[in-house]
Amino acid sequence: MKIKTRSRLIVFLLSALVWFALTSMKNWQEVFVGLLLSLLVSLIAGQFLITTEKTKHLFLRSLAFAKYLFRFIWEMIKANFHVAYIVLHPNLPIKPGIVKVKTKLTKDSARTVLCNSITLTPGTMTVDINPDKNEIYIHWIDIVTKDYHNIDENTATISAKFEKLLKEVFE
Amino acid sequence: MINEIIGTVLICAGIAFDFFGVLGLVRLPDVYNRLQAATKCVTFGTAGILLGVLIIQGFNAFGIKCIIGIIFIFLTSPVGAHAISRAAHRAGIKLTRESIVDIYAEDKELKESSTN
Incomplete structure (x- = not known):
């Protein structure tokens, strides 16, 4: 077919x-x-919806997706308490800025899920993606990395945990 | 009986997180920070309310609609936040004064100067 x-x-x-x-x-x-x-x-x-042939066993991919889902829900609960803490704090402890991370995912669907996960997890929100250079621009409400121009450090802090799981699901 | 207690607790928690989201919308300084509070808390809070309704109602016509609502909120709300923030940045809305870095704007200037 x-x-x-x-x-x-x-x-x-x-x-x-x-x-x-x-x-x-x-x-x-x-x-x-x-x-x-x-x-x-x-x-x-x-x-x-589907643009490439499937590569791996469907059951394994569903299992990986379930693993990703649990991680995602946990991160999301953390994100909500983080926002509640910031909002209820009298001094608003924020240090916002837009930083850049790199992604190794190649499929559009995988990238969409990655960006959505980044938006719903603590302190980060996807602003734009540069598909030619595989870079994602992220608004970060409370920057914790010391050198915020360092792409690798940002990637390790923000998106590495999801990228590993999503690689198993989509590729 | 126990269903109703769990459901009511979930609905109350959802309303509380919705409230935090709205509070963030009022208190935080610029459009990007406000979007952060709005997407995270309102998505989770609304999903909590729908989950509470699902637990009280069980898997009938009402409950299944709640599941569909949760899935659609989780898919659409981050996309909406991305679209609004990107549009705001392209329209030239500056980040708040407390911001320490804006690599997106730096890269855009770089690109414009290289094409001219």
Whole structure:
């Protein structure tokens, strides 16, 4: 099967699933409209979900994704208490700035997940990405590295923990 | 009974984190810092509220909608923050005075001077 067709099929199934979960399938009219809309969505935007052949076993990748998910939720809880601490502190202890990190991930989907994780974890937010040089610009609310022009040090502090896990999931 | 207690605790925690997010929106100095508070706390707080509703309601038509809501919030809220902050930087909004470095602006100047 060609890659675009497979991608469209998966988008069709996913959007139909979301529709059925939302309407809980009470009569045939809802099912019919849902299938029609899923077809429309998969024809318009279906080709962008999957762009490369799969490389590794699906089960191993799901396991890696579960590992990533637990790490992500833990980091996110930490992030929320960090923001609560900053906001409730009378002096607002912040030291903001925009720094740069490097990424080794090559796929667009992997990069998107990495940037979203960076935004939702303590003190950092993705501002922009430079796809030619594999660099991500990150707004950091409380810079802890001493030499903030040092890309490697920033990378080790901010994104290394996710990058390792995401490499197993996507590549 | 126990479901309702856990659910209510989760909803209260969610509302508390939403409150911290809004407080950050008022207290922090510039648009980038405010976005940080808004995305992190409001995403987590709203997910907590939806999770509480899911636990109280169980897996019926209501609960499944909550799961979909959580997934969509987690996917869209960081993308929205990225779009707003990038647009703000391109529109020329400066970082607050307390900021110590802005490598994004430095790189942009470098790029412009090399193309001219």
